[in-house]
Amino acid sequence: MAKDSxxxxxxxxxxxxxxxxYRSRAAFKLLQINKSEKLFSKNDNILDLGxxxxxxxxxAFENIGFSGSITGIDILNMDxxxxxxxxxxxxxxxxxxxxxxxxxxxxxxIAPNISxxxxxxxxxxxxxxxxxxxxxxxxxxxxGKFLAKCFEGESFLFLNKExxxxxxxxxxxxxxxxxxxxxxxYILGTDKNN
Ligand SMILES: C[S@@+](CC[C@H](N)C(=O)[O-])C[C@H]1O[C@@H](n2cnc3c(N)ncnc32)[C@H](O)[C@@H]1O
Numbered sequence: 001m002a003k004d005s006x007x008x009x010x011x012x013x014x015x016x017x018x019x020x021x022y023r024s025r026a027a028f029k030l031l032q033i034n035k036s037e038k039l040f041s042k043n044d045n046i047l048d049l050g051x052x053x054x055x056x057x058x059x060a061f062e063n064i065g066f067s068g069s070i071t072g073i074d075i076l077n078m079d080x081x082x083x084x085x086x087x088x089x090x091x092x093x094x095x096x097x098x099x100x101x102x103x104x105x106x107x108x109x110i111a112p113n114i115s116x117x118x119x120x121x122x123x124x125x126x127x128x129x130x131x132x133x134x135x136x137x138x139x140x141x142x143x144g145k146f147l148a149k150c151f152e153g154e155s156f157l158f159l160n161k162e163x164x165x166x167x168x169x170x171x172x173x174x175x176x177x178x179x180x181x182x183x184x185x186y187i188l189g190t191d192k193n194n
Contacts, residue, residue, distance in 0.1 A: 027055030028177035042067040047103045050110030052078040103139045108148045125155040144192045152183040163189040
């Protein structure tokens with residue numbers, strides 16, 4: 001039977017994730033971004049915000065193994081993954097002392113629960129992005145990278161402006177594994193300027 005484009009941008013990755021042992025289809029977004037942007041290097045210390053169920057942690061571990069460190073934070077529980085230090089916390093009330101040491105890369109796939117009320121969904125997203133930026137300001141090393149999810153519109157404009165202040169290079173990315181119909185996209189900042 002012929003498949004429409006939503007199959008190729010969506011369902012294909014659900015079955016591929018099962019087949020390849022990834023905990024989420026989101027793993028393919030990071031695989032694709034890493035392939036084009038070469039995010040990870042051995043010895044990196046990585047912080048994954050909104051990490052559950054763990055697909056991005058799996059991809060990070062495949063790339064650095066035990067050579068550096070990977071810390072994941074999520075409001076939900078996450079079944080253990082080899083090599084991942086998991087912190088179960090709500091970012092909005094996070095005790096920053098739980099994050100140990102400087103980070104070379106911060107990756108974030110966080111999105112708030114969507115209510116369908118556009119204004120409050122946007123405000124909730126921006127609230128989370130502001131917290132992510134405060135974590136980046138505190139823990140990301142000079143020269144470090146930050147990959148964050150946002151949505152076309154207000155949150156993209158907000159994040160693009162904030163990234164431009166902090167990073168020498170800023171790029172919008174829409175990986176193939178991100179559904180065409182979804183207005184999510186990612187912003188990658190590289191070479192943090194202080
Ligand atoms: C799209 S999922 C992340 C998927 C993950 N990248 C993967 O590959 O498995 C977004 C995550 O953000 C988390 N999240 C949303 N709001 C949060 C908050 N306030 N604090 C911490 N985590 C949050 C959700 O619980 C959810 O697990």
